[in-house]
Amino acid sequence: MASSADKVFAPWEDAYEQPLIRFKNVTKRFGDFTAIDDITLDIYTREFFALLGPSGCGKTTLMRMLAGFEKPTTGSTTLDNKDLANVPANRRPVNMMFQSYALFPHLSVYDNIAFGLKRSKMPKGEIPDRVEEMLRLTRLQKFAKRKPHQISGGQRQRVALARSLAKAPKLLLLDEPLGALDKKLRQDTQFELMDIQEKTGTTFVIVTHDQEEAMTVASRVAVMDAGVIVQVATPGAIYETPNSVYVADFIGDVNLMPGYAKISGSRAVITWAEGQPPIYSKTDLTAGTKCTFAIRPEKVSISEEEPGEDVNKVQGKVLDIAYLGNLSTYHVELPDGKVIKAQVANERRIANRRFTWEDPVWLSWTDTAGVVLTK
Amino acid sequence: MRRLFLIAVPYLWLLALFLVPFAIVLRISFSDIALAIPPYTPTLDTSEGVWAGIRDLVSQFDFENYEFLTGDDLYWKAYLSSLQIAALSTFFTLLVGFPIAYGMARAPQEWRATLMMLIILPFWTSFLIRVYAWIGILGTEGYLNQLLLSLGLIDAALTILNTQIAVYIGIVYTYLPFMVLPIYAALERMDESLLEAAEDLGCSRTSAFWLVTVPLAKNGVIAGCFLVFIPALGEFVIPSLLGGSDTLMIGKVLWEEFFSNRDWPVASTVAVILLLILIIPIILFQRNEQRLREEEDA
Amino acid sequence: MRRFSWFNATSLTLGFAFLYLPMIILVIYSFNESRLVTVWAGFSTKWYGELAQNDAFLDAAWVTIQVAFWSSTIATVLGTMAAYVLVRGGRFFGRTLFSGMVYAPLVMPEVITGLSLLLFFIAVNLDRGIVTIVLAHTTFSMCYVSVVVSSRLVSFDKSLEEAALDLGCSPFDAFRSVTLPIIAPSVIAGWLLAFTLSLDDLVIASFASGPSSTTLPIKIFSAVRLGVTPEINALSTIMIGLVTVGVVTASLVIKRNVARAEAEARAAAG
Incomplete structure (x- = not known):
């Protein structure tokens, strides 16, 4: 028992696991515009799957295909191995939480939640119990009789969630569910969403442009750009080992250093700037090529003295300091004008910080701190 | 089916009571006044078939009224x-x-x-x-x-x-x-x-x-x-x-x-x-x- | 707190005096004792009494109300359908012609609409009477209804309908249980507008009516061509009074609803 609970949830690594949703070579065109370009993607039961990308990347179109509001131009989508092509939106075991919440303004909170149940096969007598259960789950019991305009934004968001969960769908779609909330409330709600997902065991697919949100809630993240999926992986893998410059740049802050890699054993030796020593980095590459070395600012150390142990080190002077309270980001200018960012936790008070503008400093990192990207 | 009904009803209403009446006005503007019922000539005579009647009718149309008005x-x-x-x-x-x-x-x-x-x-x-x-x-x-x-x-x-x-x-x-x-x-x-x-x-x-x-x-x-x-x-x-x-x-x-x-x-x-x-x-x-x-x- | 500037106060006073003085004079002189309408001879309500005795006016009023009720009701159904088709119907064969026909009667001179409908009724051998006036009024007022309803539909959040479909509604069920209740105020406004337009119309009704079906505006028009009469003043006063009560009540109701909604929104946010 204990061993199965300890097992990491990763059905995508299990070759015998059947996916709940399968996109197979799906393309969607609106006139001349290709919104979705030949996407193949599997999503598994109980996953909390995030579609992440800038606006216009096709993530919403992909989700609306699952809801039944768009049809693929070519390719197929299946749910539980059943083709969805000819199933209209109102016959799918899929519910959606809309970006605008789309709460019916003429109905009370209670009637909004009961709306879908009244149109399901559920016997009339069981509906009130189910609505009560949903109200309890989302802590809305006190507001059952109110109309949507009589409650706050956060409460509306919970009504929308309760309404879309009420029919116990196999799949719940969330379109920018927290976009309308302010930052503090958004963070609290993220955990609430994860909690509810775990309690109900429903598969969630969330569309968002907020990378922090995707990283917080999702079991896997698909990073999209211009109608294609660039990378699908767990949040940790996306952050630590992005597969392309696009993903590295889209998620979090990063230093990008274009150069040329030569292979020496399991390490790449990257020439990247004249007058600077090459960068050594562990890599899977087997042949030399043009590449970009990417390293997160928090993986770059900053010191007054020349560091001894690290493989990679460069010298420069402090150009700018972005003070964020808990962290500071130092922008260090190298002699040739290139700027590298290093992020440091502020363990001392601001008055006692070690470096200030124009100070000469050393930057250093190990050969496993960054990644070599060829895309 | 319902969509067709939704489109057809107002569409047909407007065709019958807006477009057709205006076509009639246009048609009569090419005719001449007459002491008859209806008080204009020519009228459609379908005794030799509908198409022959229409051809005959159109051949008698003229711009006399327009000339009269501009004159x-x-x-x-x-x-x-x-x-x-x-x-x-x-x-x-x-x-x-x-x-x-x-x-x-x-x-x-x-x-x-x-x-x-x-x-x-x-x-x-x-x-x-x-x-x-x-x-x-x-x-x-x-x-x-x-x-x-x-x-x-x-x-x-x-x-x-x-x-x-x-x-x-x-x-x-x-x-x-x-x-x-x-x-x-x-x-x-x-x-x-x-x-x-x-x-x-x-x-x-x-x-x-x-x-x-x-x-x-x-x-x-x-x-x-x-x-x-x-x-x-x-x-x-x-x-x-x-x-x-x-x-x-x-x-x-x-x-x-x-x-x-x-x-x-x-x-x-x-x-x-x-x-x-x-x-x-x-x-x-x-x-x-x-x-x-x-x-x-x- | 902002206040009226001298210039604005003057222009508003003069403007509203221009708008309202003629009607106020009409109302005052409807209580004039004398038949000579321009000479004040003391207060009297006798012209209202005479009006109540005038069967021709009462008959015409009854015809007008029937026509207005039926034409505005049919126009509301057709106009709402047309608005829905234009805003949500997507593309279909002849859409441009359809939208042209929906909006054209708004700018068409009444004399042309009236003439063309009369010639049509004659061509199809339809006897002129209440039915033809209803048909004529429905045709032009459905366009006003569809303008009012479609402006509401355009601002209607489409995801509400999608949410209904998503929760298991058929498209018709979604329209009936979500769209219609939300656009209801604009449908009612469209009906009121159609009703008023029908009550008011002289030109189209003159073309479409027969000898047995005279509407109130036709009656008033033929009477006032001969000049001002105290009975017409009394009739006008009654009509102005009804409209004033209606509009003032409606705007008070709207004002109260807006105030309540604002208070609730504040309470919800707070």
């Missing part, structure tokens, strides 16, 4: 004077309407709903009664003449009723809400910090009005002018109640050709030409509206 001074004058009356009264409505719209837009917030209601109220009141009210005011023994005579401002009663002046007053009065509302909408939307910015940048109050307020109200003014000009051009009630026999307006000419002279072909031709004249402002108006929508979307 006769009366119709020329009626069209020109309709255009003149419509254009001038649109201008006067703008002169009267703009200060009202401006005053409303600059009124204290809590007053605006009431002022708005006061502008809309006459619109719901019978048009006919509003025109009728002026007969009693403008007549030779009307309230206006009584007032002016008793104040000693004039020596003899003025003749206003049954002149073009009365028609101008009538049009300005009845169409005023159509001018005020779009201008008010444009001015009310205007961000007042724009005026403060203009003054901050060195404009006087007057020049800020001309350089900021007026250009921003332009769209409302254009919309208002079309909304007054288009219906004024085909107006019938106002010239026939206030204009007397001297005022020539094309709506009145059409009415008289049909009801008094019983000349259906000429009445139809008058209608077709009026519509041709109206098409230009209507298309300009539609373009303007579309441009505004696109600006709003952008």
